[in-house]
Amino acid sequence: MAAAKRWLASAKASAGLGNYDNALFSLGMSVEVALKAVMYSLGVDVPKTHSIGDLLEAAVGQSRVPKKFKADLGATIATFNELLALRSASGYSFETRATLEGLHRKYDSLVERAEVVVKLCEDATG
Numbered sequence: 001m002a003a004a005k006r007w008l009a010s011a012k013a014s015a016g017l018g019n020y021d022n023a024l025f026s027l028g029m030s031v032e033v034a035l036k037a038v039m040y041s042l043g044v045d046v047p048k049t050h051s052i053g054d055l056l057e058a059a060v061g062q063s064r065v066p067k068k069f070k071a072d073l074g075a076t077i078a079t080f081n082e083l084l085a086l087r088s089a090s091g092y093s094f095e096t097r098a099t100l101e102g103l104h105r106k107y108d109s110l111v112e113r114a115e116v117v118v119k120l121c122e123d124a125t126g
Helices: 002-016 020-041 053-061 067-071 073-085 087-091 100-125
Strands: none
Touching: 002 020, 002 100, 020 053, 020 073, 020 087, 020 100, 053 073, 067 073, 067 100, 073 087, 073 100, 087 100
16 A cells, blocks of 8 residues: 555656656556555465456455445556556557546546545545
């Protein structure tokens, strides 16, 4: 979880500098690392892949995590999937022709949701 929080802090710092490509990439990493921390805390051997939504759902369904985490699992996975879909645009904006203005709008629409996910994961890992 410490790494997830650092990624989140990095996202906010980059956004403060107007570097929305870096901010969005870091935001995605904060959520991914936080979700993987939950999986590790549940004893799940997390594969070295980004597609973890199904694995997370299965692990959470069979475990004792806070009710709030379970209740918000659909929204959590949706936030992760949305950020994951933006990874190419944020990490390779020079190739995808993504603009900083467009990435700025995406960042603004996702930052609060990402913060909620990281907090839910922190609470779930205790």
